[in-house]
Amino acid sequence: MNKRAQVAILRCPDYDVGRVEAVVERGFELLGGSKRFFGEGESILLKPNMLSAKKPDIAVTTHPDFLKGVARAFKKFAGEVSVGDSPGGAVSGTDRVWSETGIGAACDSEKIYKVVFEKTGSVPLPSQNPRNKRIKTIDIAKAVLDGAALVSLPKMKTHTLMLFTGAVKNLYGCVPGLRKAHYHFMAVHPDDFGELLADIMLLTKPRFAVADAIVSMEGEGPSAGISRHTGLIIMGSDLVAVDAVMAAIMGFDPLSDPTLRASARLGLGVADTRAIEIVGDGNLSDFVIPDFKKPSNWKVRMVPRFLGPLAKKIFWAKPSIDLAVCTRCRICYNTCPAKAIFAQQDRIVVNKSLCIECMCCHELCPDKAISIEYSWLADALTSRSSERRKK
Ligand code: SF4
Ligand code: SF4
Structure with missing residues (x-):
């Protein structure tokens, strides 16, 4: 099989800024x-991934020292370097997230330069993905379309809706403000959401990705999981291939991921790790983490779509709020796309x-007050049950 994409997997034990800079420079050389x-x-x-107002050490967001090291490596050849995002909880203001x-x-x-996507305006662009049937016009932050080369700096994490998040999913922050919640409502099934993400990739044309996999998140990501030291930087110009490699490292099958499948179908990159040339500190199999914890609802996400409404009644995973932990901040209330x-x-x-x-x-x-509650069937089929029985 011809290798059509290259991804560098590099060991980087910590967030020492000089070390991150040197590792990224080495990655470029390779x-x-x-x-x-x-x-x-x-x-x-x-x-970067600036999902919400969380301290860097809990691994929800791209680490600021990682950003510094990457920026220094880019400044060696680039002109102006800027940083931009639209965090998920933008409804309650973004200053706190940046801080x-x-x-x-x-x-x-x-x-x-800091570019606050909510403040720079947006451009409504017609969908370019025929399989994204639900959203015909997508608002993209104007700053993303102004000519600078877009570089995705994701955090390697699990994700309760999409199972994992990486360089392609990170582009969702190019949609400013509450449009994100609206699009979630329009494309709620992971297959539809994957098509939307591929569409956003088509429209934003990212040039490169450097993934922060030094400390990653396992379990109930992207925000309620646990941090895990993985000691890696993963980079390349094919974002789909970078994500396929990260998926494989976390123990997921990249070819069954809706976002990677949709992106590869559109010719945006290579999702089959057999067709990806790995450079750096070893072969892909050297980096796979067999016990990387999946989101507890991952089996629920595997229900075939054709089972449709029937399956929904007996096989579901829904949020449950712990009122003893909830601080009544109302972020969930203000952002729930279904007004539920x-x-x-x-x-x-x-x-x-x-x-x-x-x-x-x-x-x-922001307070991990929301856990996932399962129907009896989903509960029986997830590993949670067997884990509970063992206790
Ligand atoms: S569950 Fe409570 S703490 Fe969490 S977002 Fe909602 S209101 Fe805020
Ligand atoms: S309560 Fe709202 S935000 Fe939470 S999972 Fe349901 S629809 Fe989504």
Whole structure:
């Protein structure tokens, strides 16, 4: 089989800024040099994962020292380097996200421009993916379309809706503000959401990805999981291939992932790891983590779509709010795309019959107050049951 994509997997034990910079430079050398991918003096827009206002050490967001090291490596050949995103909980303001994640301070100390996608306006673009049947026009942040080379800096994490998140899913932050929640509502099934993400990739034309897999997230990602030291930086110009490699490292089958399948079908990259040339510190099999914890609902996500509404009645996973932990911040209430969350007196309550299982609330709750509740059948078929029985 011809190898059509190259991905560098490099060991990087910690967030020492100089070390990250050196590892990324080495990655470029192994991939044939930065000139293969970028023009001398070209403007670069780095897009970290700034999901919500979380401290960097809990592995929800791209680490600020990773961002610094990457930015320094890019500054060796680039012109202007800027950093932009639209965090998921934008409804409650984004200043706190830039501050808590340390990304704002990292930009200040490295003299990098901060681009707040909510403030730079957006451009409605017609969908380019015929299989994205539900959303015909997609709002993309204007700053993403202004000519700088877009570089995705994802965090390697599990994800309760999509099973994992990487360089392609990270592009969802190119959709500013509450449009994200609206699109979730329109494309709630992972297959539809995968087509939407592939569409966003078509429209934003990312040039490169450098993934923060130094400390990753396993379990109930992308925000309620647990951090796990994985000590890697994964980079390449094919975002689909970078994600396929990360998926394989976390123990998922890249070819059964809806986003990678949709992206590969559109010719946006290579999802089959057999067709990816690995350069760096070993073969792909050397890096696979067999006991990387999956989201507890991962088997629910495997239900074939044709089972449709019948399966929905007996096989579901829905959010449940722990009122003892909930701080009544109302982020979930304000962002739920199905309006399934209510404020009743001093309580925040989920109306399960309205819930479309998008897991946005689970993703955005800043206090891990939302867990996932299962129907008896889903519970019986997930590993949670067997784990519980063993106790
Ligand atoms: S309650 Fe949570 S999972 Fe259900 S639709 Fe609202 S945001 Fe999505
Ligand atoms: S469940 Fe979480 S997001 Fe919702 S109000 Fe409570 S603390 Fe805020």
